Amino acid sequence: MAAVKTFLYLFVYPGILFLFVYSTFCEWFDRKLYARLQNRIGPAYTGFAGILQPVADFFKLLFKEDIIPEKADRTVFSVLPVVGLAIVITAGLCLPLWNYDLDRSSFNSFQGDIIVVLYLLGLPTLIFFLAGWHSTNFFSTIGGVRVLTMLFGYEVPLFLAVLSPAIVADSWRLAEISYFYQRFPFLLLFQVIGFFVAVIALQAKLERTPFDIPHAETEIVGGTFTEYSGKKLAFFRLMIDIEMVVGSGLIASVFMAGFSGGLIPGLVRFIVKTLFVIAVLSIIRAMCSRIRIDQMVNFSWKYLTPFAVLQLLISIFVKGIIQ
């Protein structure tokens, strides 16, 4: 029985199948909302209101010609998308969804899993850098360097912002943090700054406007993905979508009291809360223009990090009062 449960957990819910379906849905939601913000229609024909468009895009890309540059390192070049996909799916398994028990730690819910999720979400950046570097294309190389430069900008505020609710909750386990805030929801009011810092840093991590600097289409063609095509590009796109789901899931479980209530209510809570985060991400995407890499680093160290530190101080202060 336990084996079946684990199997279901890994492959169906919230494993690969669920993440695939839900991440394509999230891409559709993001695209549709982005289009409506711009007074456009967005995807319209595939399925109801174009809901199957991201799936159609994925399968179309699977059957497209797959080109590997002559001078690229064939192995690394081909392996990177799969490894990246595996990393973000693993991160997705650690979200406190369905199969976790507060009293008993299991393989996917343990003390310190918040650190593991953050670490696993940090790895795609490295994957993007390697992808850009091993493409041996000037545009890809510039894109790869920009990926790493940006990492130094957003990683610190993201960590600080996500860890401050954990300090108040006095736990390094996502399930326990969520449970803590379900009991004391008013404490979330002290985390508002941290929520916005985390959302903006997540926007940068997902490389969306105004932080789509590493694959700025009008500047460096496709950036890191210039040389990728076919299956590999499909996997990369799926990886970014799943990263978006996992990132917003992380923010929802830390800042928005998680997804309690078992299978169905938990799922509903998960969908509502992550869609809220994704909507905020889409609105940010629609209202900004892309900034330059130096401006981005400037912004994150001048504004984002101080706010994250402020949030940290508030959290410590609040914790002192609670005790």
Place this chain on the structure above:
Amino acid sequence: MRLKPAAFLPELLRHIFKKPATVQYPFEKLSVPGDFRGTPVLKPELCIVCRSCVRDCPAFAIEITELSAEEKRYRMIIHNDRCVHCAQCAESCPTKAITMNNEFEIATDSRLKLKTEYIYTRPKKATQQSTEK
């Protein structure tokens, strides 16, 4: 000059529940104005074969050949694939035999389908004058 962060936000949010500006073209069509310059068509009964359209057409899209001299039979071919829709032929025509219609969806899979051929007899002077009246 003061900077306002999120200056675009109200405009964006205002449009979420508004009707999109997009016209879903093949399913719903916008109307074209009455004097739209579409495809040139010939009214053969009016043509007096003065060839001023042939002379003025910038794209050499009009061709007139004489089929028989005694019967006064002519063939005019309007190559709509070469046409640049400038309506100079309609303007040059002294009898208004060429007019532009409202047709704008003229894409086909073959150039030959765009070719329109008119075989007609040149009207006698008298009938010509009567149609002018």
Place this chain on the structure above:
Amino acid sequence: MKRIKIPVGPQHPALKEPISLRMTIEGEVIKDADIRLGYNHRGIEKLAESKTYIQNLYLTERICGICSHSHTTCFAQGVEALLGLEVPKRGLYLRTLVAELERIHSHLLWFGIAAHEAGFDSLFMYTWRDREVVMDILEIISGNRVHYAINTIGGVRRDLDNSQKGRILEGIEFLKKRTGYYTNLGTTEPTFVARTAGIGLLPKEKAISLCAVGPTLRASGVPSDVRKDDPYAAYSELPFDVCTADTCDVLARVVVRVKELIESYKMIEFIIKNLPSGDVKVKAPRRIKEGEVVSRYEAPRGENIHYIKSNGTDKPERLKVRAPTLGNYPATIEMLKNGYVADIPLIFAAIDPCICCAERFVEITDSRGYRNIITMNEIKRRYPSRHINKDYIWPL
């Protein structure tokens, strides 16, 4: 740091037409820039020599898809000067009306493109949505959205009636409101200002010495505008100001264009309210006696020059077109130097390049009269050597 050369173009997402910008960069900083033309030469000048003046009107219209009216007007003005024709007042006013509507559509299009190059897609979508209004007005007036074909030698081809006037005023009223909003937005949205302010600097002296034209020149604080300096059509009777800005950067170019939009609205309202009555055209003879003329026109992108030489037949002996973009290329290189890689598309887009219009064939002959021509055989000989040897450098 190692210097690398990156090719921006001939095929690149930032460029809508083929041109090659070769950037020598150090990290993210551009150290040197070079422009290569000639990817889209169409032989229009040669073609013009084999067509009559009437046919050439439609040929010159097709030099550019965006400022199509500017080229025909420039050509028609030249021919009318050669013929000594007096165009009726109403014809001139209608010509000016279409010219200003075209300027509005071109500037709105440019504003959208600049926003897109800066990654601001929402602004791009909104400006292009509003641009549809002016496109519809142009379609109502002339019967087509892009190639208006309103000019003829000796005037314009179509008259304006009252319902059309009403539609134009309605549309202008709407656009006025929207332009006010975009002016506000373009100068206050922090990310957009951060991308445009202080980049692509072109000081006043440099702008003059490098012969920049149009909004690029006016954004460097030089009040030069053919409409004011050498008025043609109805411009001598219209109330308008030459718009300048003095920050010399991309933001200044945005500001100049937005100001010009507002001037255009003023002019159009004036034209509609003070449209003289009478004919719209006079009949022009087909043959033109020998002579030559230079015609100038302020296109949305800058000064447009046509040189026409006639030889007594119904075809011109020579037509030379200087499209405004060509005048802005040297200034672009100056602007690109010491900029960031991220700013290439914005700086290049800020001159509003219209690359095909500016493509002209130049035959270089040395002092001995030797013409450097690559024969077909030579190309055939070079091609396989590149195909076999991967490191072969293509001679340019």
